[in-house]
Amino acid sequence: MAVSRVDGRDKVTGQARYAAEHPAAHPADPLLYGVVVSGAVTKGRIASIDCAGALAVPGVVDVITHENRPRLRSFDLFYKDMTAPGGSPFRPLYDDRIHSSGQPVALVVAETFEAARYGASLVQIACEVEQHQTSLLRNMxxxxxxxxxxxxxxxxxxxxxxxxxxxxxxxxxxxxxxxxxxxHHNPLEMFASTVVRGADGHLTIYDKTQSSQNSRWYVSHVFGLSKDKVTVRNPYVGGAFGSGLRPQYQLALAVMAALKLERSVRVVLTRQQMFSFGxxxxxxxxxxxxxxxxxxxxxxxxxxxxxxxxxxxxxxxxxxxxxxxxxxxxxxxxxxxxxxxxxxxxxxxxxxxxxxxxxxxxxxxxxxxxxxxxxxxxxxxxxxxxxxxxxxxxxxxxxxxxxxxxxxxxxxxxxxxxxxxxxxxxxxxxxxxxxxxxxxxQMFARASAVLHADGKLVVSSAATDIGTGTYTAMCIIAADAMGMPLERVRFQLGDSTLPVAPVEGGSSHVATVGSAVQGVCDKLKKTLFKLARKMPDSPFAKVGIEDADFVAGGLRLRAQPAHIVSLQAILASDGAERLEEKYMMLPNMLKQxxxxxxxxxxxxxxxxxxxxxxxxxxxxxxxxxxxxxxxxxxxxxxxxxxxxxxxxxxxxxxxxxxxxxxxxxxxxxxxxxxxxxxxxxxxxxxxxxxxxxxxxxxxxxxxxxxxxxxxxxxxxxxxxxxxxxxxxxxxxxxxxxxxxx
The missing domain is CATH 3.30.365.10 (Aldehyde oxidase/xanthine dehydrogenase, molybdopterin binding domain)
Structure with missing residues (x-):
């Protein structure tokens, strides 16, 4: 099968919004903009930070450094996510130590991006420099x-x-x-996080990531927030290729600023800063x-x-x-x-x-x-x-x-x-x-499927589409499993509140999430068949599901291929507006x-x-x-x-x-x-x-x-x-x- 992207129109018409394109939810809480100040030395310690020049710029609200960042639950949890290697990962604005060139040392937050950028140029950082080693060939x-x-x-x-x-x-x-x-990775979409703070303190975060749930886990654990206080969304990702497997430092900085200032905040890294991590x-x-x-x-x-x-x-x-x-x-x-x-x-x-x-x-x-x-x-x-x-x-x-x-x-x-x-x-x-x-x-995943009274099917999982075609592939799998036209199927992804899915990496998403999608559709078909058998004068009353086919948005007996009962009719016979099933896909590791x-x-x-x-x-x-x-x-x-x-x-x-x-x-x-x-x-x-x-x-x-x-x-x-x-x-x-x- 060769199918054009179901999300293609949104992308080419500009309807698809990426991490740095989501507005704040309420006009009364306009976004603040954060600009990262990058360190100028490779190894050493920060001796002093002079923020006076930046704070004097009209519109600058704050300059966040290791000296005034909000208190966190545990920096030890930084980056202990699904993909982190062992050790003590880099923790932004943790202390005065400089570990590598371009390390973020401050975040200037302002009412406008221009003010934040100008303010960032005025922050004065004095460092004590230590000898560094960055050559592999000289240190073998x-x-x-x-x-x-x-x-x-x-x-x-x-x-x-x-x-x-x-x-x-x-x-x-x-x-x-x-x-x-x-x-170095060079995806077209810059790394960005938009943190929208609700009136109740709930954080809705639009993040450049290959796993909304990975970023949500990281934010809730590091900042000591209950998981129902944080939602991470990544409905569209403009390329990643592995660079979004781990949360990058702009996410931590944006959340720091949102919590400290109790405002919505957006932080976008420059192309040069994207060369400073990984x-x-x-x-x-x-x-x-x-x-x-x-x-x-x-x-x-x-x-x-x-x-x-x-x-x-x-x-x-x-x-x-x-x-x-x-x-x-x-x-x-x-x-x-x-x-x-x-x-x-x-x-x-x-x-x-x-x-x-x-x-x-x-x-x-x-x-x-x-x-x-x-x-x-x-x-x-x-x-x-x-x-x-x-x-x-x-x-x-x-x-x-x-x-x-x-x-x-x-x-x-x-x-x-x-x-x-x-x-x-x-x-x-x-x-x-x-x-x-x-x-x-193949990894572990969950999926849900909802058949609505109008015959439309919505399948959901917290998967990610980094441009690889996940939206389309999952729609194809669901439509094929249910015997439905592709245009009647919609797949929801990119939201940490959806059923659990692994990071989108390693060429495993179709085998993993796709298997969960097929599994939940098979479960839905069994429920629909049971309902069909209960219909008045049902032709399915005395046969098994192996004697029937789901085709053309309906159910038919193989022995009577011309007679199809629509899925809408089956659902209506039960008096239901919707029918939902959930499925957990676990790899058969003993076999694999x-x-x-x-x-x-x-x-x-x-x-x-x-x-x-x-x-x-x-x-x-x-x-x-x-x-x-x-x-x-x-x-x-x-x-x-x-x-x-x-x-x-x-x-x-x-x-x-x-x-x-x-x-x-x-x-x-x-x-x-x-x-x-x-x-x-x-x-x-x-x-x-x-x-x-x-x-x-x-x-x-x-x-x-x-x-x-x-x-x-x-x-x-x-x-x-x-x-x-x-x-x-x-x-x-x-x-x-x-x-x-």
């Missing part, structure tokens, strides 16, 4: 194993076999060191592969060092993929952290896999040249039918079909084996490919843990490289995806295209450069932080192979958000080598690296 000797973990993280498995000995003995072997620079962590990896002359892997060794903050052990699954993608009897994986004076990294589309699979897939390409073997043939030679690490079967795995169908669509059979074999004019042409893998996750559950992809890329300038154009991409049953082909294709675009950005453009003398990210704006633009993107062809996974979800669906990016940068890297004969082992692969001898 200070690495440590993660001591405190976060939800969803799986440590590397114990070594299997004798990987080091087998690598030493390997007939063919390669080793490489792969570096990935820092990347990022994809800088990572360096070492991969060693050993093989027999026929290409069979005899040893896989993959070790990674990644940055974290001084406060938290932020962790990602970086190396585990190397123990899952290819069959091998001898595997050793290692993962350590280096604590730096930076804000904690955070999840960014395909966290861990975007780096870890990249290093593995570039190393596999290097091995193919050592073997003088086609890169696709090498992967097929080492195809894993079971999990190589623990022997579990896959719930479903159609990666082989991805290889075959993707290669055919791309024309891979015409690829010459040698590098520098194709040229057109002043450009060298290269073809590269890579595998992709991502977890297929018996399988390795994952999505897979095969990415084929063509690049053209200007030999004189080192500029790279990605002119053609074929991405073949195995992600279970696809609910909405139109939205799913869009997700994969977006992932491919981001993969091209990872490969060629995106990096936040740090001046370690200052401990500061220097290109903290969209003028200097390079992202892919229209001119960088050419032909992207997406195909979905047939797959239906009833282990991961009752829908047969997995997820498509992350898998679209995984493997793309590696395929670009491999294509650059095929074009030029030059191997680039760090991202982004800028012209200076491509031209290097």
């Amino acid at each position: 000797e200070h690495s440590h194993k993660p001591s405190r973990l976060k939800a969803g993280y799986t440590p590397p498995p114990e070594p299997k076999g004798f990987a080091d000995e087998m690598w030493d003995k390997a007939v063919v072997r390669i080793e490489g060191e792969y570096y990935s620079g820092v990347e 990022h994809r962590p800088e990572t360096i990896q070492r991969v060693r592969l050993g093989a027999r002359p026929d290409g069979a892997l005899t040893s896989i060794i993959h070790e990674a060092l990644a940055e974290t903050s001084r406060n938290e052990d932020y962790v990602e699954v970086v190396v585990n993929w190397s123990g899952q993608l290819y069959a091998c009897e001898h595997i050793r994986l290692g993962y350590k952290l280096v604590a730096l004076d930076r804000f904690s990294p955070m999840d960014m589309r395909a966290p861990g896999a975007a780096h870890g699979v990249h290093a593995l897939e570039v190393a596999m390409d290097e091995l193919s040249y050592e073997l003088k073997m086609d890169p696709l043939a090498l992967r097929l030679k080492n195809y894993a039918d079971i999990d190589p690490t623990d022997g579990l079967p896959y719930s479903t795995k159609e990666l082989r079909a991805c290889y075959e169908q993707g290669a055919q669509r791309f024309g891979w059979h015409q690829r010459p084996l040698e590098a520098r074999a194709m040229r057109e004019g002043h450009e060298l042409i290269g073809w590269g490919m890579a595998s992709g893998m991502w977890d297929a996750m 843990q018996k399988y390795l559950r994952a999505t897979h992809s095969a990415v084929f890329v063509e690049v053209r490289v200007d030999e004189a300038f080192g500029t790279v154009r990605v002119t053609r991409v074929v991405s073949a995806i195995a992600a279970g049953r696809i609910i909405n082909a139109k939205a799913a294709r869009s997700q994969i295209v977006g992932g491919v675009v981001w993969g091209i950005g990872q490969a060629l453009h995106e990096e936040t450069r740090s001046d370690d003398r200052l401990g500061r990210f220097m290109n903290h704006n969209l003028g200097e932080y390079h992202v892919s633009v229209n001119a960088d993107i050419h032909d992207i062809d997406v195909l979905f192979v047939e797959e239906d996974d009833r282990i991961v979800s009752r829908l047969g669906a997995k997820g498509v958000g992350e898998i679209g990016q995984v493997g793309v940068a590696a395929a670009v890297c491999n294509a650059i080598y095929h074009a030029t004969g030059r191997r680039v082992r760090s991202t982004p692969m800028t012209p200076d690296k491509v031209m290097a001898p």
Whole structure:
């Protein structure tokens, strides 16, 4: 099914309101505006704050600092949410300590945004500076194993076999060191929180977040408010990609101001300030592969060092993929952290896999040249039918079909084996490919469904739509389950008072919330069937539900397909104006843990490289995806295209450069932080192979958000080598690296 967004009209006509666009509820309580004052040093302590200049600005109401913030119940609860890593997270305006560059040190609150912004420029902060360390490469000797973990993280498995000995003995072997620079989230919607204070003190908060209930939990616990005094809403989110999994500091500051001043308050971060919290962590990896002359892997060794903050052990699954993608009897994986004076990294589309699979897939390409073997043939030679690490079967795995169908669509059979074999004019042409893998996750969720007397169905869950198409997918699932036209179904999300849903992340929302939606619709159908059997002269009186179908907004006997009883008539027969059911979806963990559950992809890329300038154009991409049953082909294709675009950005453009003398990210704006633009993107062809996974979800669906990016940068890297004969082992692969001898 290919369906346009049900929320599309609201978005393109401006009817959709985002976090910074909601007005105060009462004209008598006009919004106050808060502007964050960012610290100018990387590490140290605040010696003094002079707010006199700011307070003298007409319209400025207050300047909130660590010295006069409202008293809170417990700062220890800050960020102890669904997605927080272990440790002591950064707590805004907690004390006089400076932990990282750009840290918020004050909030200027005024009657107008302009007054607040001008006042913020007048706040004088004097600091005592301490020596900082922000370079991963200069501090690798200070690495440590993660001591405190976060939800969803799986440590590397114990070594299997004798990987080091087998690598030493390997007939063919390669080793490489792969570096990935820092990347920052740049969703179009700025991070913002609008706190609307009711007359009774109730706070209605519109927040840029990937979970309204996560933000509500955080606010109520940290500020000591009962949960019925706080409602968080996020009906529309203008992109997030992981940056909204955790509450960001503008939420805490806006609530502080609302409580202290007993007014409604809005705080919006600037684009530059969005570079002051979280990022994809800088990572360096070492991969060693050993093989027999026929290409069979005899040893896989993959070790990674990644940055974290001084406060938290932020962790990602970086190396585990190397123990899952290819069959091998001898595997050793290692993962350590280096604590730096930076804000904690955070999840960014395909966290861990975007780096870890990249290093593995570039190393596999290097091995193919050592073997003088086609890169696709090498992967097929080492195809894993079971999990190589623990022997579990896959719930479903159609990666082989991805290889075959993707290669055919791309024309891979015409690829010459040698590098520098194709040229057109002043450009060298290269073809590269890579595998992709991502977890297929399912979490816990609830949903409710209400059938109204007019035949309209309203389904609800506190899910989130960050632009991925959640509204539409859930409407499709509900309409299909109930046999109703899509236009009769409405899905409600983005409100913390709705039935519980997990954070929108990890490509798990359809498998999780979608299964809850289908579950509540099945429950509603059973209730409707019981009512239908009680109708006067009911044709359903002596049959079971298995003998009937819900179609065209009604119920019919399979033996009498021409006669349909409308759902309105069934509801009216009971004298009810509405019929409601609720459902709790719990994953069958006992069943799921018996399988390795994952999505897979095969990415084929063509690049053209200007030999004189080192500029790279990605002119053609074929991405073949195995992600279970696809609910909405139109939205799913869009997700994969977006992932491919981001993969091209990872490969060629995106990096936040740090001046370690200052401990500061220097290109903290969209003028200097390079992202892919229209001119960088050419032909992207997406195909979905047939797959239906009833282990991961009752829908047969997995997820498509992350898998679209995984493997793309590696395929670009491999294509650059095929074009030029030059191997680039760090991202982004800028012209200076491509031209290097």
